[in-house]
Amino acid sequence: MPLLKTIVVDWHGKLRFSGKNEKGLSVNFDVPVEKGGDGTAMTPMETLLACLGACTGIDIVLIMKKKRQNLHGLTIEVTGNRRDEDPAIYTEIGIKYIVRGKSLSKEVVERSIQLSEEKYCSVSGMLRNSAKITTSYEIVEL
């Protein structure tokens, strides 16, 4: 059964916006001062990269927990390369996972990233038809 989800986005003057979900949780958007905004929040295109990082991050945490890995920390650097012409989409996105923990298995880390990218991550599933997404990782043993 498909799942319908509605987000209500409101304009707050200048170039400030907020989006709210059905539970009243919200997210703010703005544009940098040098581009005519007030610079109070991330832009929609920046937030898009954050969505990708958090989405795949959730997968990694869930999969590594299932595989009984002793995960202490996770940082995901998401770098997007925007093209010049309109619409200025990201044509390339790089995701670097920095995985911290005790006695982490390289194989499990690699498999988690692969499962997220190829199977579970919905944001990645939506963006990969527009951008070439590449991944890399670093394991930090604590």
Next chain:
Amino acid sequence: MPLLKTIVVDWHGKLRFSGKNEKGLSVNFDVPVEKGGDGTAMTPMETLLACLGACTGIDIVLIMKKKRQNLHGLTIEVTGNRRDEDPAIYTEIGIKYIVRGKSLSKEVVERSIQLSEEKYCSVSGMLRNSAKITTSYEIVEL
């Protein structure tokens, strides 16, 4: 010249994440309680719809201002229809613009939406290869 943008996403335990841009502005993510999270923030897939609404909203505000329209308010309802199988992407997205103002031109509203959708909105440009995006609008005369 292509523009490189990096967002750093950090894990904060359970299923909580935050993303930060180069200026230190941030956005939070979580998962609803019924899905194993703490429900403190919107999910990545909800935030993705908010990004789309805010991105096209910025276009509408800028274009209508350029066309000297007396825009007082703008609400954008973004509804996504997720499929069942993994990755559970949105296969259809509907964007409804509720445009409020004085003596607004129907033609300018329509043209603004069309320009955003077809030319300027980068988030739409990234999502439309995965989801069928449809638009509608309502003008509220103040």
